[in-house]
Amino acid sequence: xxxxxxxxxxLNRRAPYGTIYAWESxxxxxxxxxxxxxxxxxxxxxxxxxxxxxxxTSESDMKNFSTTxxxxxxxxxTKLYVEKESLEERGLTLDDLMPLTWEDEDDDWAEKxxxxxxxxxxxxxxxxxxxxxxxx
Amino acid sequence: xxxxxxxxxxxxxxxxxLVTLADWEPVVAEEMAKEDDLELTDxxxxxxxxxxEYYEEYQIAPAVRVLTKAVGKKLGxxxxxxxxxxxxFPYGPGKQACRFAxxxxxxxxx
Numbered sequence: 001x002x003x004x005x006x007x008x009x010x011l012n013r014r015a016p017y018g019t020i021y022a023w024e025s026x027x028x029x030x031x032x033x034x035x036x037x038x039x040x041x042x043x044x045x046x047x048x049x050x051x052x053x054x055x056x057t058s059e060s061d062m063k064n065f066s067t068t069x070x071x072x073x074x075x076x077x078t079k080l081y082v083e084k085e086s087l088e089e090r091g092l093t094l095d096d097l098m099p100l101t102w103e104d105e106d107d108d109w110a111e112k113x114x115x116x117x118x119x120x121x122x123x124x125x126x127x128x129x130x131x132x133x134x135x136x
Numbered sequence: 137x138x139x140x141x142x143x144x145x146x147x148x149x150x151x152x153x154l155v156t157l158a159d160w161e162p163v164v165a166e167e168m169a170k171e172d173d174l175e176l177t178d179x180x181x182x183x184x185x186x187x188x189e190y191y192e193e194y195q196i197a198p199a200v201r202v203l204t205k206a207v208g209k210k211l212g213x214x215x216x217x218x219x220x221x222x223x224x225f226p227y228g229p230g231k232q233a234c235r236f237a238x239x240x241x242x243x244x245x246x
Binding site: 030033034063064065067068070071074075103105109 | 193194195196198199201202205206209
């Protein structure tokens with residue numbers, strides 16, 4: 001099938017629990033990944049909490065879906081932009097986030113980082129370059 | 137709907153998927169296979185066990201494309217193709233194998 005590949009961006013702006021936005025976004029990404037488009041995710045504001053290492057939902061009634069982010073690489077979703085300022089404003093660094101990687105089949109399954117730390121200005125350029133942006 | 141085996145009742149939904157993942161026992165897969173006129177071999181079990189491990193790790197049932205790639209990596213390239221997987225699970229490796237494994241219908245499967 002020859003179709004034009006479009007650039008899809010899923011912008012994640014909310015904390016993972018308390019609302020359904022983060023999980024819904026992740027499900028849409030996984031379903032959409034079947035359509036061979038150029039998919040990116042970005043995490044800004046409280047959205048950076050979605051990638052925090054060591055999430056524990058046992059005190060809430062929501063499923064801990066944080067490990068599902070680790071499956072994104074299998075779905076060829078390998079571009080996860082995290083805004084540096086959003087992390088800093090919350091006293092976080094890259095080390096507080098889950099290590100997320102993908103395996104490059106064409107490079108003997110070498111593990112490569114999916115998370116790309118970008119500044120607000122750099123992210124603006126990335127967003128500017130997209131065809132379609134979904135905001136969650 | 138439900139499956140009865142080993143003196144227990146395993147509840148299933150309207151599409152035949154197990155309602156409670158934690159209830160799963162190998163006999164569930166065997167009974168489901170019987171209803172589909174399939175006899176489970178070691179090759180079937182490789183895939184079923186793989187799916188259960190995948191769900192345990194990622195909390196989702198993988199899409200067929202993802203399953204195919206991952207099987208190729210774990211069980212060998214000759215098994216990582218849809219011809220092989222459909223040969224084992226004629227109703228679709230995603231739908232049928234996930235059902236046998238007690239998982240929900242794969243995300244992205246319509």
